[in-house]
Amino acid sequence: MLHIEPVKAFKDNYLWTLHHSGGNQAVVVDPGDAVPVRAWLKETGLQLTAILITHHHADHIGGVSELYDEWQVPVYGPDSARIPQVTHVVRDGDTVAVLGLKLRVLSVPGHTLEHIAYYAAETDGTPLVFCGDTLFAAGCGRMFEGTPPMMYASLQKLAELPASTRVYCTHEYTLSNLKFAQAVLGDAVADRIGHEQRKREDPVVLAALACKQQVATLEPAQVFGALRRWKDGF
DSSP, X not given: OEEEEEEEETTTXXXXXXEETTOOEEEEEOOSOHHHHHHHHHHHTOEEEEEEOOOOOHHHHTXXXXXXXXXXXXXXXXXXXXXXXXXXXXXXXXXXXXXXXXXXXXXXXXXXXXXEEEEEEEETTEEEEEEETSEETTEEOOOSSSOHHHHHHHHHHHHTSOTTOEEEESBXXXXXXXXXXXXXXXXXXXXHHXXXXXXXXXXXXXXXXXXXXXXXXXXXXXXXXXXXXXHHTO
């Protein structure tokens, strides 16, 4: 079974890692910082075998050189003078084979001119795409270099992927994007905003309780009791 896990970096980046159950190899996508990736590899005991790059921004390539110096692995990425770390240049329509997966390269310019995505049609029964900064939950990336027609065409290309495709973007912008969507669409997105807020509330509460050493269980009544005791002495 393929596992895809985020390693958090900077303020809101997701550095995606891939590995198989029972395997010892791992791949990382857009490692903007080598430190958390190295810590994750040490914790899991996995060996880095490849690096995938979507575009040249520093928060996506900042850790590549350090990881390459240690692991000497293939670095796949777009044809760009601004990413000298790339050892294997890939273009639209090319296929990258890692961990037994076949990832098709999609050219998706707009955020940057050379931006690419990696799409796998079949991974444990579900397609997936690593889309970098082109597409986010409820939004898309800024057009730093591309034009509106260029970005629109890239988003249309991603929209044509199967509806079941799992999308792995590289920043956590969901609530910010939804607030803007609400300004444009009104209450049409209210349910989605509520859903996303609820997803974040429980971890925040539990983290706060853990800091106070108030709770060691997720059982609702125990969480409630811990909150009430905390409030009693607040």
